[in-house]
Amino acid sequence: TVLLHKEAVPRMENPLFSSAFLPLSLLAFVSQVLVSRAWTTPDCTIADSSLLTNLSYYIPFCSLAPGLYLFASCSNIKDVAQTLRAVPQDREALCLQGMGSVLPANAFADFSSLQLLRLQLGNLKVTSKAFQGLDQLQHLYFEHHAPCCLSLFLPPDVLEPLRSLHSLSFQGYCLNSSQNIQLPISLTCLTLRHSCLTKLQELQGLFSNLVPGSTLTASPRPSVYFLEVLDLSSNLQLSQAGVRALHGLQLHSLILDSTPLSSLGLLDSGLLHLDFLSLVDKGIKKLPGNVTGYFALHALDLGRNQIQNIEDPDLASCHSLEILSLHDNGLRSLPIRFLSVLPQLQRLNLSMNNLGPTLVLPGLVSAKLRVLDLSYNELCNLPYGAFSFLPQLQELWLRGNNISSLINGSLEGLRWLKTLDLSWNQIKVLNPGWLSSLPALISLNLLGTYLEHILGKQLQGPHKLHCLQLGSLDMLDIYSPWPPALLSLEVRAEGFIRFIVHNEEPFLLLENLTLQSANAQLFSYNTTVYFPSLHHLTLRGISSYIFSSHQPLKFFPELPLLEHLHFWSDHMDADTMCLLGMPRLQVLELGDLNFLSEFSLVNLEILLKQVPQLQVLVLSHLNPGTLSMSTFRDLGHLQLLLVNSEYSLGLDSNLQELIPQMPPYVFFSDITFTCQCESSWVGPWATRAPNTFVYGLDKSICIADASDYSKTPLLSFFSDHCTHDPGFQGFLASFSLVSLMSILALLGCRKWYWLHNLQNLFHAWWWELCGRGPRRQLYYDVFVSYCEQDQAWVLEELVPALEKPPPMGEGLKLCLPYRDFGLGQDRMDATVANMKISRAILCVLSCQALKSTWCNLELRLATYHLVVRPRMARPLLLFLEPINSQELCSYHRLTRWLQKEDYFDLHQGREDWDSFCEQLRRRLRKVGQERED
Structure with a gap:
């Protein structure tokens, strides 16, 4: 430290020593305070997923609920309290994974903003006041993913503080030792998966206020009485219901997937109300008409069963159904009057069956059906007016069939159709006017086809086509004019994509564009193509020449509103890439580009200088060699830096100068560094960074040279082979000195009267340091x-x-x-x-x-x-x-x-x-x- 350098400090005989040395003394202590503010946490991922929506592609973490972004996901936990001390207290979601842990009282008292808590802690011991202070918690999950169940004891009042809890889930835990657990009255979803339940009646003893009158002891607390969802799937021992097991309970949805419990047992359970019943993967061979009619079900899911044939009597009690799913049943035929005896049916899923050879499409008659899924049914042809007897149909899914052609009139009568999916069929030709009978179409999917040419006139008919997906297994030529209201366009082709544009501007409203191919070319005649509304651009496999400043006619001359660019290329020509004309770019993902040339760092530096407003930067498979200060010097707004899948990466020592402006989140994922002491500064920085969370260095390895195949932990190499880096300490010293001088300048400001009290205290401390204070x-x-x-x-x-x-x-x-x-x-x-x-x-x-x-x-x-x-x-x-x-x-x-x-x-x-x-x-x-x- 600067404090003890002989050359920097005069001898004690100097009478001015004490006063001259005061700033340096304060400097040492300020440095120590800065170091103590570290929040880098081993075995934890801490991030804001709103900065990068596909962050989970690079960094593994647990699943979150919609609308939650600030999260911490920690693994290998042995002491929950110790781990939580290093986690920021503003997290909205918290996932903890480990073994043999205890949840002490007030364990989460400092996390008042927490809305989701996921616990994968093995043999967990939960104390009575463990969840005290979690007033905002909405989702609580206890999960154990091993094949067998673990015993879990919950005190009866442990959930009492959770006044906002909506979802409560137990997976892989046996609750037999728990009794009379009080459920919050705000609860809407209760899940018990892979538990040791054998009877539905056991729920009465577990949760005293779930079922009215389920306990002999009168409870002063209100009962739940109504749940949106009760999920009891994958309970392999649950085979009995029990008389009045759920007496008085009202349910919207009951999920019994992969359980041996017969649906007939529900008839005597005392359940008052049920809308939706899920019986997926139960080996059912016939429609459960008795249960459907008894509860007047509105929705029934029978996916992955063995219902190969349906007879008219099976449908007699299903007249109340509005949603029916029969996917993956091996269905071979449908009754002729299948839809006519289901007058309320609005959504029908028949995907992944064998209906292609026998299905009579004109026989599908329904006045209310709005969604029909016939994907993966080996359909070959769509005859004229195939769906004309479904006048209210809004979504039609025909993905993964053997349809080779679409004649005019195949889709006749679908005037309200909004979504049409024909992807992964054998379509080779589209006739002009085939969409003329679909004026309300909004979304069209033609990915994975054999189309070679797309003409603008082939897409005429719909007036509000917003989302368009086109694809070919070889090459694709696309001709204008384009649908005028197009907002999202995705084009994929194995060989190349060519856009042929004439005298019009076809992309004025386009907001999202995805191109995936080996090459993309733009042929424009006497016009310049603009993308004035483009916000999100994804390019995969395409040469960086598409952004070249040397190209006579640039594909993207300027993108004034572009905010997110995802660019992965398999080509070796990154030297000519130019990102000028993107003044609002905030997220940049670069992958598989070649930066191995002699001027690699210069090229990356020049590239990033063109986008100074970046908030998120992702570098993956770039092989940049060594990252230096000049690479990131101009990125003052950066919030997240992610380096992924790099080999032999070096970090220049001059990067230390950027530590004050380092982004709040820095991630190293699957990185192999070079073993060099010039990078040893990252060790203390990653563990003491005052304002930056650093992920991945503790798991990274380094190599000494190309012939080194050993897996040497990076931080171990630094501690064993590199002396303590004075450069980092020098930075802390200088940074602290600047901060100190700024504070002293503020203390002298006469307009800030409240600072004078601090000034007086500082003077008193000064005199005491100089030895003039009262003796103790x-x-x-x-x-x-x-x-x-x-x-x-x-x-x-x-x-x-x-x-x-x-x-x-x-x-x-x-x-x-x-x-x-x-x-x-x-x-x-x-x-x-x-x-x-x-x-x-x-x-x-x-x-x-x-x-x-x-x-x-x-x-x-x-x-x-x-x-x-x-x-x-x-x-x-x-x-x-x-x-x-x-x-x-x-x-x-x-x-x-x-x-x-x-x-x-x-x-x-x-x-x-x-x-x-x-x-x-x-x-x-x-x-x-x-x-x-």
Whole structure:
């Protein structure tokens, strides 16, 4: 540190030493405060997913609820309280994963903004007040993903503080040991998956206020009575319902997927109301007409069962259905009057069946059907007026069939159709006018077809076509004119995409554009194509020549409103890439570009200078070599930096100069660094960065050269091969000095009257530092500083020798932190206060002590007293083992300021312990007399 450099500090004989050294003294303490503000957390991902919507593609974390962005996802947890101390308290979602943890009382009391809590903590012990203070929590999940169930005990009142809870989920836990759990009345969704339930009746004992009258003890709390969703799926032992098991409960949705419980058992359960029943993957072979008719169900999901044929009698009790899903059942045929006997049906899912050869499309007659899914049914042809008997149809899904052609009139009668999906069919030709009968069409999907040419006149008919997806397995030529209201366009082709534009501007309203191909070309005749409304642009596989400034006619001459550019290319020509004309670009994702050329860093630097408003920068598979300060110098608005899948990456030491403006989030994902000490500054920066969360360095490895195949942990290499980097300490010193000078300037501002009180306090402290304040009464003879590893020797050997009463000893009064600090007192404050009232400071040093944070702090304070306040306690050093003097100097350089008699080497004096103790007592007595004088 700057504090102890001999060259930088004058000798103590200088009368102006104290006042001249004050800024540097404050500087050291400010540096220590900055270091203590670190919030980098091992095994944790902390981020704001609103900055990058596809962040989970690069950084794994748990799933979140819609609308939640500020999250922390931590793994390998052993102590929940210790982990939470390093997590920012403004998180909206928190995911904890580990084993053998305890949730103590008020564990989340500091996280008042928390709305989602996901716990994957194995054998979890939950105390009664664990969730105290979570008034805003809406989603609570207990999850265990191993095959067997774990026992979980919840106190009856543990959920009482959760007044806003909407969703409660238990997965992989057995709650048999819990009884009378009080559910919040705000609860709308209750889930028990992979549990040990055997009867529905067990729910009465688990949750006392779920079912009215379910407990013999009268509860003063209101009952839930109504749930939106009760999910009991994947309970492999749940085979019985029980009479009146759910008596009085009203449900909107009941999910019994993959459970052996027969749906007939629900008839005697006492359930008052049910709208939706899900019976997926239960081996059902016939429609459950009795249950459907009993509850007058509005929705029924029978996916992944074995219903291969449906007879008319099976439909007799299903007249109330509005939603029916029969996907993946192996259906071979439908009754002729299938839809006519389901008069209320609005949504029908028949995907992944075998209806193609037998389905009679003109026989589908319904006056109310709005959504029909016939995907993956081996349909080959769409005859004239195939869906004309479905006049209210709004969504038609025909994905993954064998349709090869669409004749005019195939879609006749669908005047209200808004969504049409024909992707992954064998369509080769589109006839002009095939969309003329679809005036209300908004979304059209033609990905994965065999089309080679798309003519503008083939898309005429719909007046409000907003979303268009086009694709070919080979090449695709696209001709104007385009639908005038187009907002989103996605085009994919294996070979290339060519846009042929004539004398019009076809993309005036386009907001989202995705192009995926080996190449994209623009042929324009006497006109310039503009994208004035484009906000989001995704390019995959296309050469960076599309952005080249050398191109005679640029594909994107200017993009004034573009905010997000996702550009991944498989080509080797990144040198000509230019991003000018994007003044509002905020998110830039670059991947698979070639930056291995001689001017790679220069090219990346020039590229980023063109987009100074960036808030998010993602670099993936770029091979940039070494990242330096010049690369990011102009990105003052950056909020998130993500470097992904790079090999042999170097970080220049001059990047330290950008630490004050580093973004709040820096992620390193799947990175192999080069083993070089020039990058050793990232170790202390990643663990002490005051304003930046750094992810991934603790799991990163480095290689020494191309022939090095060993997996050396990066941080281990730094600690084993690199000396402590003075550059980072120099930065902290200079940054702290600038901050200090700014504060002092503010203190002198006369308009800010409230600062004068602080100024007076500062003056009082100044006079005391200069030795002009009132003398304090000394209470202790010696303040003893030691690390936890040396505590046993200090208490068993050193303390008895120094506190031994006369006449055998001096009877010194020692200050020991573990014994003499007040209960609940801040350790920093206690250390400073007790050093002031001690005659001497004895620092017990060992290799372990030099690695201790508190020993370092106490040694800094002792040095401060020696250099700045010579009338305060004098430090003495007691060495328990040989320590390299260079190692000691690299931490504190204290040896430059001490006299020879201030050193005590125990390893040299073990042969005569009594003589060693007498020498130590004599020096302590002399130091105490000097302090009194």
